[in-house]
Amino acid sequence: MIEGPYFVLAVLGAVACGLVAGVFVGFSTFVMKGLAALPSAQGAAAMNAINAAAVTRGFMAVFMGATGLCAVLAVVTFVLWPDEGTVELLLGSALYLFGCFGVTVAANVPRNEALATVDADSEQGAEYWRTYVREWTMWNHIRTAAATAATFAFILALT
Numbered sequence: 352m353i354e355g356p357y358f359v360l361a362v363l364g365a366v367a368c369g370l371v372a373g374v375f376v377g378f379s380t381f382v383m384k385g386l387a388a389l390p391s392a393q394g395a396a397a398m399n400a401i402n403a404a405a406v407t408r409g410f411m412a413v414f415m416g417a418t419g420l421c422a423v424l425a426v427v428t429f430v431l432w433p434d435e436g437t438v439e440l441l442l443g444s445a446l447y448l449f450g451c452f453g454v455t456v457a458a459n460v461p462r463n464e465a466l467a468t469v470d471a472d473s474e475q476g477a478e479y480w481r482t483y484v485r486e487w488t489m490w491n492h493i494r495t496a497a498a499t500a501a502t503f504a505f506i507l508a509l510t
Contacts, residue, residue, distance in 0.1 A: 353436045353509060357427060361440060364424050365505035367417035368447050372498035379495050383488045391480040395471035402463045421447045421501070436508035443504030450497025458490040
């Protein structure tokens with residue numbers, strides 16, 4: 352049975368991963384569709400503004416807080432192995448760390464950085480915008496699913 356500070360960490364991990372999943376599902380289900388419907392220069396400019404605004408204390412506290420909680424939970428889980436719930440906590444931690452944080456660093460952020468350098472008013476910029484929307488959204492679906500699955504794994508560990 353998970354109890355004490357470990358219980359609190361697991362609850363915080365579930366909540367943090369759930370909050371991140373909620374942000375990402377918004378992008379997957381309507382934000383990117385709305386941006387894609389705009390002319391490429393406007394869509395790219397709006398996405399660049401969103402990317403700049405995302406690096407704020409509030410979002411980064413949740414996103415990086417979930418990353419830190421998952422890393423701590425993974426380490427503590429190995430210490431407590433094979434106690435009840437440890438498999439689910441380890442799975443949830445791995446899903447978030449690799450499928451959410453890892454995908455963000457390896458796939459979404461590089462695309463954001465490239466978008467910031469493109470002249471969206473040019474033909475090449477318009478072409479890149481269409482590719483960006485398709486690829487960025489696909490990777491966002493993956494991190495949405497990973498953060499959601501991590502949340503479920505943490506909840507399972509707590510029940």
